[in-house]
Amino acid sequence: xxxxxxxxxxxxxxYQFDTSILKLLDLRANADSITIxxxxxxxxxxxxxxxxxxxxxxxxxxxxxxxxxxxxxLMLDHFVNPTTPNNYNYVLYAHFENETSGxxxxxxxxxLKEILTYTExxxxxxxxxxxxxxxxxxxxxxxxxxxVFGKEFTTQxxxxxxxxxxxxxxxxxxxxTLYYNNALRIVIDKAIKRTTTQRVIxxxxxxxxxxxxxxxxxxxxxxxxxxxxxxxLATQGLKSTRALDPIRTxxxxxxxxxxxxxxxxxxxxxxxxxxxxxYYKLNSALRNAKPLAVVLDCxxxxxxxxxxxxxxxxxxxxxxxxxxxxxxxxxxKEPVINTTANAAKILKSSYSLKLISRTxxxxxVATIQQPSVLLNFSKEDLPSTFISGQYFDFKYCExxxxxxxxxxx
Numbered sequence: 001x002x003x004x005x006x007x008x009x010x011x012x013x014x015y016q017f018d019t020s021i022l023k024l025l026d027l028r029a030n031a032d033s034i035t036i037x038x039x040x041x042x043x044x045x046x047x048x049x050x051x052x053x054x055x056x057x058x059x060x061x062x063x064x065x066x067x068x069x070x071x072x073x074l075m076l077d078h079f080v081n082p083t084t085p086n087n088y089n090y091v092l093y094a095h096f097e098n099e100t101s102g103x104x105x106x107x108x109x110x111x112l113k114e115i116l117t118y119t120e121x122x123x124x125x126x127x128x129x130x131x132x133x134x135x136x137x138x139x140x141x142x143x144x145x146x147x148v149f150g151k152e153f154t155t156q157x158x159x160x161x162x163x164x165x166x167x168x169x170x171x172x173x174x175x176x177t178l179y180y181n182n183a184l185r186i187v188i189d190k191a192i193k194r195t196t197t198q199r200v201i202x203x204x205x206x207x208x209x210x211x212x213x214x215x216x217x218x219x220x221x222x223x224x225x226x227x228x229x230x231x232x233l234a235t236q237g238l239k240s241t242r243a244l245d246p247i248r249t250x251x252x253x254x255x256x257x258x259x260x261x262x263x264x265x266x267x268x269x270x271x272x273x274x275x276x277x278x279y280y281k282l283n284s285a286l287r288n289a290k291p292l293a294v295v296l297d298c299x300x301x302x303x304x305x306x307x308x309x310x311x312x313x314x315x316x317x318x319x320x321x322x323x324x325x326x327x328x329x330x331x332x333k334e335p336v337i338n339t340t341a342n343a344a345k346i347l348k349s350s351y352s353l354k355l356i357s358r359t360x361x362x363x364x365v366a367t368i369q370q371p372s373v374l375l376n377f378s379k380e381d382l383p384s385t386f387i388s389g390q391y392f393d394f395k396y397c398e399x400x401x402x403x404x405x406x407x408x409x
Contacts, residue, residue, distance in 0.1 A: 015057035015153055016041050017191075018160050019093060021183045023053070025163050030204035036191045037199055039078060039088075040071075050087055052078075056094040057153060063096050063105060065115045068147070072115055073127055079141045080133055088144065095150035103149050112138055168211065177237050182210045230396045235409055243390055244407065246279050246289040248372040253358065254403070255378025256297040261399040268296070269309040271400040276315060276352050278408045285346045287339050291318075293354035293371065295361050297378060303357050310355075317353040322360045328367035331356070361386075377403050 020042050023034055027046070035043040042053040054071040075090040095101070107115075116127040128138060151159070164183065165175035186201070186209045193199045238244050252275075259268060266274075272294060280291050296303060300323060310317060320331030331354065338348040358380075361368060365386045372389040376382055377397050397403045 011153060012057045015095070015150070015156070016055045017184055017187045018156050019053070019055045019150075020187045021160050021180075022156070022163065024187075024201070024203055024206045025160075025167060027203040030207075031202055033200050033202040035196060035200045036187060038196055040075065040090075049089065050085070051089040051091060053091045053093055055150070056092070057150065058094055058096055060096055061098045063094075063099055063149070066118070067096075068092060068094060069115055069118060072112075072145075075145065076116075076127075076133070076138075076141055077131075079144070080131075080137055090141070090145045092145075092147045093150045094147070095152065099149040101149050101151040101155070105147055105149070107142060107145065107147050109135060109138055109142065112142060164210075167207075173233075173236060173240060177233055179210050186210065227396050231402070231406065234392075234394060234396075234406055238392070238406060239409075241390060243373045243375075243392065244279075246285060249290045249293070249369075250279075250373045250375065251293045251295060251371040252407070253295045253361075253374070253376045253378050253382065254297065254400075255376075255380060257379055258377055258397065258399060258403065259296060259298050259302070263400045266399070266401045266404060268306055268400060269313070271404055272306075272310065272353065272355075273313060273315060274404065275407060280346075280349070280352050282346055282349060282352070283340065287337065287344060287346055289346060291335060291349070291351060291353050293356075295356055295358050297358040297380070300357070307355065310353075315353065316349070316351045317355045318351040319355050320360075322356050326356075326360055326364060328364050328369075331364075332367075332369040375407075 020034060020036055023042055023044055027034070027044075029046065032044075032046040035045070038052065040052040041055040044051040044053070052075070054075065056068075056071060058067055060067055071092055071094075075092070078084055079088070079090065113126070113128060118125050118127075127133075150156070160183070161172070161175045161180050164170075164179040165172060168175070168179055170179065183206075186206060190199050190201050242248070244250070254268075263271075275292055275294075279285070280289055296306070298306075304323065307317070307319070318331060318333070318335070320326045320328065335352075336350040337346050339345060340347050358378075362383065365383050368386075370386055370388040373392070374382065374387055374389065375392045375394065377394050379395070381393070382391075394403075394406070397406070
């Protein structure tokens with residue numbers, strides 16, 4: 001698949017996801033639901049209505065029969081199936097570059113037959129004739145069928161964000177980076193479930209899921225954004241949520257792919273020392289500042305080497321005695337501090353950093369104290385049981401320099 005074709009395919013998926021979000025937000029009752037990838041792309045079920053929608057984002061400039069033949073044929077076949085209830089409404093929602101969004105092309109009996117007629121191996125085929133579908137059936141289908149030209153991709157995406165902004169009375173930034181991000185996650189999680197019943201979601205479940213999740217910037221959120229745009233949004237998110245305030249407990253997880261990247265400009269030891277200087281510098285940090293906890297996805301040999309450099313540079317750390325006999329109780333202890341004469345700043349501290357391996361964290365996740373803020377710079381997800389505060393899941397950083405730009409802007 002070419003890059004252009006791949007981009008178009010991804011855009012098509014997102015167009016369907018955005019349409020699903022809009023349909024969920026437009027449901028009137030909390031018990032009303034949609035099924036993602038049900039009979040068609042989106043099935044809507046309310047107390048009084050059942051509608052199934054085919055959603056297409058097409059690169060063609062104008063509506064042509066061949067572009068809509070397949071989805072209309074699938075809907076017609078479902079309609080004429082003797083086991084299908086006759087109360088379904090069918091909608092084809094398709095975007096063409098130069099068609100007016102929201103308008104509805106006329107599909108009468110003659111036009112429907114024209115769409116269902118095609119040539120295969122130089123032989124004319126008529127789907128309705130070949131399958132014994134009478135004019136009576138075709139007309140009955142037309143009465144329950146609607147074709148709507150869809151909105152342009154960015155226009156529809158912005159409509160989703162504005163509806164979320166209105167629903168949750170939030171800022172543009174929050175609507176985009178938090179609520180839209182969460183809405184995407186919920187819809188996509190449903191779309192990949194194996195059974196149809198698992199792909200059903202009510203309006204109440206959807207709104208609750210958007211409103212309570214604390215995970216920001218997941219991998220689906222970044223797929224249609226440039227690295228520069230993503231990192232800018234991430235920086236704004238960290239700032240607006242005050243995630244990096246020195247008084248908040250923070251765990252920073254660095255994935256092995258980051259540690260194995262080209263970090264010649266900022267080696268891991270310098271990265272750690274710079275962060276400590278930024279957030280927990282003695283004689284500068286306020287007395288209520290908290291030491292950072294850094295979790296590295298590396299083996300014991302690499303970790304010992306890093307620790308050795310930090311020790312030589314006189315940076316004291318708390319590793320809970322990992323490598324000897326790890327103690328969560330010791331690791332969870334607050335540092336013993338001495339303050340300056342006016343008691344405002346930290347003069348001395350029993351340690352300035354917490355440092356363990358990812359393996360150690362996973363093995364002791366039930367007993368290690370959960371932080372206020374968890375920043376995951378790794379392709380590997382973390383156990384949900386360790387996530388109680390804000391969770392930032394960053395996927396676009398390529399090396400330690402990228403991460404440092406976010407954490408020390």
